[in-house]
Amino acid sequence: DGGITQSPKYLFRKEGQNVTLSCEQNLNHDAMYWYRQDPGQGLRLIYYSQIVNDFQKGDIAEGYSVSREKKESFPLTVTSAQKNPTAFYLCASQDPGTGAYGYTFGSGTRLTVV
Amino acid sequence: RKEVEQDPGPFNVPEGATVAFNCTYSNSASQSFFWYRQDCRKEPKLLMSVYSSGNEDGRFTAQLNRASQYISLLIRDSKLSDSATYLCVVNLSSNTGKLIFGQGTTLQVKP
Numbered sequence: 562d563g564g565i566t567q568s569p570k571y572l573f574r575k576e577g578q579n580v581t582l583s584c585e586q587n588l589n590h591d592a593m594y595w596y597r598q599d600p601g602q603g604l605r606l607i608y609y610s611q612i613v614n615d616f617q618k619g620d621i622a623e624g625y626s627v628s629r630e631k632k633e634s635f636p637l638t639v640t641s642a643q644k645n646p647t648a649f650y651l652c653a654s655q656d657p658g659t660g661a662y663g664y665t666f667g668s669g670t671r672l673t674v675v
Numbered sequence: 676r677k678e679v680e681q682d683p684g685p686f687n688v689p690e691g692a693t694v695a696f697n698c699t700y701s702n703s704a705s706q707s708f709f710w711y712r713q714d715c716r717k718e719p720k721l722l723m724s725v726y727s728s729g730n731e732d733g734r735f736t737a738q739l740n741r742a743s744q745y746i747s748l749l750i751r752d753s754k755l756s757d758s759a760t761y762l763c764v765v766n767l768s769s770n771t772g773k774l775i776f777g778q779g780t781t782l783q784v785k786p
Contacts (some may be wrong), residue, residue, distance in 0.1 A: 668718050
């Protein structure tokens with residue numbers, strides 16, 4: 562079955578560490594997105610990519626980095642520069658990348674700073 | 676003004692009730708509209724797209740009023756399993772697939 566997989570489901574980060582969240586899709590979708598959700602709040606866009614080897618900053622890109630070397634993969638690195646990284650991180654893919662058909666989401670990664 | 680605004684609720688209704696959620700969006704150039712459902716600590720899932728003519732899927736009816744920049748979701752004969760947060764979602768432009776999410780409206784259906 563086609564889908565979008567995020568790993569790990571739970572992740573604990575020490576202060577000052579960089580961590581990478583994985584997002585893999587086998588839907589053959591061109592566009593992929595990373596969102597952050599804080600308790601009781603809506604989703605905020607971190608980064609997005611509409612094609613391989615290209616990506617754009619979203620509304621809250623500071624302290625995050627991404628790569629899109631393969632169509633299937635869009636990993637997100639949370640760097641030590643991100644001061645408040647504890648949140649629920651959601652990866653999504655979309656085809657076509659025009660917004661007409663909505664997103665398919667992965668099951669998310671819960672990141673906690675310890 | 677937020678790009679997509681919803682009443683956060685919570686809406687507490689008895690089983691069998693009809694409940695309506697409203698959403699307003701700020702950009703008149705918005706192209707596509709959706710309602711997503713999000714269960715507690717889970718990812719959002721597409722409930723339905725919203726079309727200009729209005730559309731229905733079983734007990735769920737979505738309507739769009741472009742002139743007023745307003746979207747609604749009506750749930751008839753509420754079930755306990757409808758308890759969730761409902762997210763209003765808007766795409767601003769056909770040049771990009773970015774979707775803007777409202778903060779969500781929480782529904783709790785009680786027996």
